[in-house]
Amino acid sequence: MGGFSLWHILILAILVLLLFGGNRFSTMMGDVAKGLKSFKQGLSDEDKPADQRQIPPQPQQPIDITPRPAEPTASPPSPDDQTRT
Numbered sequence: 001m002g003g004f005s006l007w008h009i010l011i012l013a014i015l016v017l018l019l020f021g022g023n024r025f026s027t028m029m030g031d032v033a034k035g036l037k038s039f040k041q042g043l044s045d046e047d048k049p050a051d052q053r054q055i056p057p058q059p060q061q062p063i064d065i066t067p068r069p070a071e072p073t074a075s076p077p078s079p080d081d082q083t084r085t
Contacts, residue, residue: 004012017025 020028
C-alpha cells in the first residue's frame, strides 16, 4: 500500500511512450544525457587550477591611441540673433 508495483511502472512507461512516441522520447533522453555530461564537465573544470583550465584565447586587437580632433560644441544663440515678432 502506498508504493508503486511493477505493474504501475509498466503502465506508466507505456503511457509515456504512447504520448511522446519512441523517437521523441529517445531524443529527449539524449538531450538530458548531454546536459548531464556538460554539467559534470563544468564541475570538473572548476576543480582544476586556474592555469590548467581550457579558456579559449581572445583575439588581440591593437589599441588605437591616435589623438582625435575636438568636436566643436554648439554655442547657444545670442539674444541679438533672435528675431522678434
